[in-house]
Amino acid sequence: MQIELHDIRKDRIQVDPDSVLSLLGGSQNEDVSHTSDLITKYTRECLRISSPRGGYTRLTAVVPDSKEEIEIEGTRFRTGKIIRNMLKGSNEYAFFAVTAGPEPEELARSLINSGNFLEGYIVDLIASVMVESVADQVEDYVKKSAQKDGLVTTNRYSPGYCSWDVSEQQILFALLPKGCCGITLSESSLMHPIKSISGIIGIGTLVKYSDYTCEICPMKECTYRKIGSR
Numbered sequence: 001m002q003i004e005l006h007d008i009r010k011d012r013i014q015v016d017p018d019s020v021l022s023l024l025g026g027s028q029n030e031d032v033s034h035t036s037d038l039i040t041k042y043t044r045e046c047l048r049i050s051s052p053r054g055g056y057t058r059l060t061a062v063v064p065d066s067k068e069e070i071e072i073e074g075t076r077f078r079t080g081k082i083i084r085n086m087l088k089g090s091n092e093y094a095f096f097a098v099t100a101g102p103e104p105e106e107l108a109r110s111l112i113n114s115g116n117f118l119e120g121y122i123v124d125l126i127a128s129v130m131v132e133s134v135a136d137q138v139e140d141y142v143k144k145s146a147q148k149d150g151l152v153t154t155n156r157y158s159p160g161y162c163s164w165d166v167s168e169q170q171i172l173f174a175l176l177p178k179g180c181c182g183i184t185l186s187e188s189s190l191m192h193p194i195k196s197i198s199g200i201i202g203i204g205t206l207v208k209y210s211d212y213t214c215e216i217c218p219m220k221e222c223t224y225r226k227i228g229s230r
Helices: 018-025 033-049 081-086 105-111 116-150 166-173 223-228
Strands: 002-006 052-062 070-071 076-077 092-101 152-157 195-203
Touching: 002 116, 033 070, 033 105, 033 116, 052 116, 052 195, 070 092, 076 166, 081 152, 092 116, 092 166, 105 116, 116 152, 116 195, 166 195
Parallel strands: none
Antiparallel strands: 002 052, 052 070, 052 092, 070 076, 092 195, 152 195
16 A cells, blocks of 8 residues: 655644633633643643654545445445535545654643643643644645646545544554554554544545535534634
């Protein structure tokens, strides 16, 4: 299986302090100077210690006979109707995996174990924001690769969202080299390092990219939906 592995630039990893503050439940109108200082401090530390990695493989799409599935040769994913519709028209799919590395989550665990619960929680949230930014970089690599072939891309979609069962990460990781980007998968389909993301991006001439896709997803209590709606 051919996979494109890319260097992840730490200077391009973006962590918006206001987003982390929102995840903590704080408001810009409150006196949160101490919390903001902690966010700034631990963002720098997480970037310093992290080992972000990412890669993807492009595979030819097969038109399935189901409105709830996508398919490549020999493999089907039951993504559900929502993601199936968003990937409609794809000639290829890019299957990707990215991680922020184990270091931020180890720092968060160490802080919590030592009784620094706020700091540990802040680091955990920072790491979550970081890995999304790492995924943005890999998505950009896929987009540029597609553009060279005169193609465009969809948004990225991951198992566990929009009714796509997280257990199908087992099928997705079977398409990638074992231990891709240092990520392993448990029997219950949880990734390690925890701050990792896998998923799919559609590639084709007729596919579309949407700037905001939360309205298509039934996960009303998703943290990232709350941020986007503020």
